[in-house]
Amino acid sequence: MTVTTEFLISSPSLPLVRLAESLPSNQVESVHGLCLERDSRVFVIYVDPSDDLTEAELSAFDEVVDVTPLGRASGREVYQLTVELEDVVSEAFAPERFTAAQMEPTVVTPEGWYEKKLFESFDAFRGLTDRCAQYDISVELISIAQSGPSSDDSARFGLTDRQHEALTLALSRGYFESPRQVTTEELAQEMDISQPSMSNLIRRAERQLLTSALDSQAHLNTLSG
Incomplete structure (x- = not known):
């Protein structure tokens, strides 16, 4: 990428x-x-x-x-x-x-x-x-x-390309900083979508990443047991 x-x-x-x-x-x-x-x-x-x-x-x-x-x-x-x-x-x-x-x-x-x-x-x-x-x-x-989301990265975590794009933009613009440096409305303008759509993309992407990470950890725990 x-x-x-x-x-x-x-x-x-x-x-x-x-x-x-x-x-x-x-x-x-x-x-x-x-x-x-x-x-x-x-x-x-x-x-x-x-x-x-x-x-x-x-x-x-x-x-x-x-x-x-x-x-x-x-x-x-x-x-x-x-x-x-x-x-x-x-x-x-x-x-x-x-x-x-x-x-x-x-x-x-x-x-x-x-x-x-x-x-x-x-x-x-x-x-x-x-x-x-x-x-x-x-x-x-x-x-x-x-330049284009990596299909390998997206597939690895189960993200859609659009979710990957939204998370990448949010991370680069300081959305996950404390305090936040950008709003979902500002991010939505950059992606040319509505604010609710942007919020939904980020929320679904976060859930998918957490699910992927927890499932991977559970699998590792099973193997180590």
């Missing part, structure tokens, strides 16, 4: 944010985001020509160590930047801690980094958010979607 996530990372320590603030368009795209290499400091950025950004202006930013113009692509100016990352960013996004693939160019804005990444599991994404929290880096989840 894999999950596709879209989220906003916010921190004063993030590179290129001040650059985005200085541009009329208030944004710049980067094809090399964070979580790539532990010492990755090279970013390839795309800048709208209307922003009228010069090589000298790029070099003037304290975090930019080197600038290499790469010409134009897709009607935009392309630069390769060597950037000095703050320690908090290097540590928080150490790539060996996460399994994630970049799906679209990162969009850097004054609010932070908009990322779209593919993770191997919900736990892998949760690992990223927990790690960022340790460094006071905010991660705002915009959307999260499962």
Whole structure:
């Protein structure tokens, strides 16, 4: 199972944010985001020509160590930047801690980094958010979607695909946290169903999981006896 996530990372320590603030368009795209290499400091950025950004202006930013113009692509100016990352960013996004693939160019804005990444599991994404929290880096989840419930997982616990989807979404959005971080109504909107239907899906799925777990334990007790 894999999950596709879209989220906003916010921190004063993030590179290129001040650059985005200085541009009329208030944004710049980067094809090399964070979580790539532990010492990755090279970013390839795309800048709208209307922003009228010069090589000298790029070099003037304290975090930019080197600038290499790469010409134009897709009607935009392309630069390769060597950037000095703050320690908090290097540590928080150490790539060996996460399994994630970049799906679209990162969009850097004054609010932070908009990322779209593919993770191997919900736990892998949760690992990223927990790690960022340790460094006071905010991660705002915009959307999260499962690539498709695993039929093996569903069959193993006796869940229908729809029940599996509902439980997976609820878990990822913090429904089972204390206090709850999302309501069944909000979950229902994401699944495009009614709130009663969502509640029913979760309730039936929970009952099925408990039944499966208790039956398995009873079977093990029988074998051990």
